[in-house]
Amino acid sequence: MEELLAKKTGNKIKTFRTIQSEVESNYHVALSVDCVIFGFDENKLKVLLIRSDIKNYEGQWSLLGDLVLPEENLDKAAYRILKERTGLSDVFMEQVHTFGDVNRHPASRVVTVAYCSLINIQHHKLKILDNELHWHDVESVTEMAFDHKKIFDTSLCQLQKRVKEHPLGFSLLPNKFSLRELQNLYEAILNTKLDRRNFRKKFFSMDFLIDLEEIEKDVPHRPGKLYKFDYAKFDRSPKKWAGIAF
Amino acid sequence: MEELLAKKTGNKIKTFRTIQSEVESNYHVALSVDCVIFGFDENKLKVLLIRSDIKNYEGQWSLLGDLVLPEENLDKAAYRILKERTGLSDVFMEQVHTFGDVNRHPASRVVTVAYCSLINIQHHKLKILDNELHWHDVESVTEMAFDHKKIFDTSLCQLQKRVKEHPLGFSLLPNKFSLRELQNLYEAILNTKLDRRNFRKKFFSMDFLIDLEEIEKDVPHRPGKLYKFDYAKFDRSPKKWAGIAF
DNA sequence: TTTAAATTGTGTAATAAATACACATTCTTT
């Protein structure tokens, strides 16, 4: 193995040059991916957590994560974890931040790359029978294992920001949704109340909603119309998302 | 060493459990930090690059990076690199993204965390005599070593976005600056032309600029007034940055 | 010393976007 990686040689700083023994003994870390998987159900934003089986954090909730495999890209690892846990593969997924504090894992140094994912909770409802996995209300998440609360908070903040810039929210909804459901979703994500008329005006003026000429069923009040998001039109559109400034 | 990290046991997926031998042999990677250091000089946005001394990329330009030390947090590593190269320590620095494609480094798997930094180029002009280090015009950066072009592009995009949301730009300017310099900076970062009167109106209405009652010197035309950014007022302000939508 | 060149400093009118706000309608439940 030739000169590789990085090392300081005397006073002169060289780029990416070191010797094999250093690499093996000191400069390598374990690398994991943790997924913050969001869902939306009963008008609440949810996050999918698993009970930790690590000694120090036994019984506490943690994010879904795993070590990155030797021949696996980071995004691939994130999709693998999601697939294993939910069975879903064609969903929104995005890298959020990397957490690498020296003592974040009790056993050894583990650097973790956090990913945020948005899924339609109905699509995989059946797989969460396992009592180690649970959908938690986002607003009632408090203590978590490791530094996962910090990772979760960071992801939620980023979601709140991103959802104003891009039409991400639809990934969390059923294919057919009412405007009330859409507004409830935005209110849940942004943790705020929105004016109903202005919300509707805004979404209709963007013109990416297709009226399905159907109405809700089984609601104890006047049913609303159902819509779907026009992904094809969105993809063609040059200006894309106008931005949502509530 | 107890059960640690992550492993699949049969069909059941466990969280963070594995055995020592796996950790050492397969699941560890080299971890580096790469800094995209931006500066502003002669009305152009610049990036600080170093000539690569790696065999495959010899002579090509690369970002300033180094392996993360065993007992070093990621942010610390980024600040260390910046300090070593520029002598500056109290500057804007922010994690951008992590790049971990399997073959991004020719020698072995090296996952790198990219950081973006904004510095006042005047403050360390003297240290860049070394001909391996060079300030490049951002718009003329083309080929780079490794996947550094991709890292650079990602960082520049993020900078363009962040500078509209937060008052970052001032880190790139001298303490005293004219409004023309400020506008030139924004035009350089955003790669666009802005209306001078609207730009001034916008910044004055934010009310974070302190009029220093001084004027520029040595300009071949009517000199402009000098200002500084009121960081104290900004920190106290509840609404912070109004957002710049050009 | 006069003139040309360059850039600063300033305000208003027009357009677009965000906000606040109320009532009739439709469907379900009792």
Add this chain to the structure above:
DNA sequence: AAAGAATGTGTATTTATTACACAATTTAAA
């Protein structure tokens, strides 16, 4: 048949964005 609950709709006000022109100041050149 009446009460409850949520849908569907429009306008007026305020705020932000954009487009745009001319006099004043300084330096450099004639």
